[in-house]
Amino acid sequence: MTVTRTRRDRRGRGIRGLKYPPFHPSYRTRKELFDEAVVTYVARLEMTWGRELRGTEFAVEEVPPSDPSPWERGGITLGRYFPAVSGQASRIVIYRRPVEARAEGREELAAIIRDVIVDNIAFMLSKAPHEIDGDYQS
Template sequence: MLRDRHGRGLRGPLMPSVLPARKTSRQYFDELAMAVVTRIEHQVSASLNTEVSSLRHIEFAVADIPPEVTPFDADIVEDAGVPLARLFPAQPGTVAAAPRIVLYRRPIEMRSASLAEKELLIQSVLAEQLSGLLGISPDEMD
């Protein structure tokens, strides 16, 4: 309930949470990650002369923090021992039939001071994961 304290006017949020203009940091990160994925798809299809559908079978996901991992997992991109992303390979015959790349939002946000840095970090992490999955060098992905 909003009320007028000490004659300074009604207090409350400037933008109610039900309006689409108010987004959380998670929603901003998801939009940025999807924009980077779309850009990488177009770059890969243009450089390899293939269709964009070659990356459509890969699932992309975002998690807030990484789960506990063993130190010998090879499909993890780390920075100072903290996972930034992980590749889950395809497992035919199961629910996870497509390969999945999971970005970890909080570690990536903690390592980037600006939106441009965050975008570059997401791009480099995805390029490294996709290069291992597709058998392409990370330089070709960038």
């Protein structure tokens, strides 16, 4: 009598492991997709505004700190601009969770990311958001 081993576990639920292989597009997490959308848009802006954005850092954080900045009024902020101080580069931070909570799909998520970045760059450069990107939608 020979016992044949199958690739199933003893309760017949199938193979345990990854649902998708690491090279498959579905393998990426929401965080990775969000980071990729930010990097893609910033790279697009740097083609036009590269000289003005030189030295500016872009970052993604999960949620904003619980204490709002003095100039922020009510509501949850989607992003912040931190000016250069004592040798540190200026920084624009986008908060992933509040942005994702407002988006209903990937296209809307990309539009919100674009608007948050454009708002902060416009504030940093003292320009109107429509000068930075004509697709801006307040």
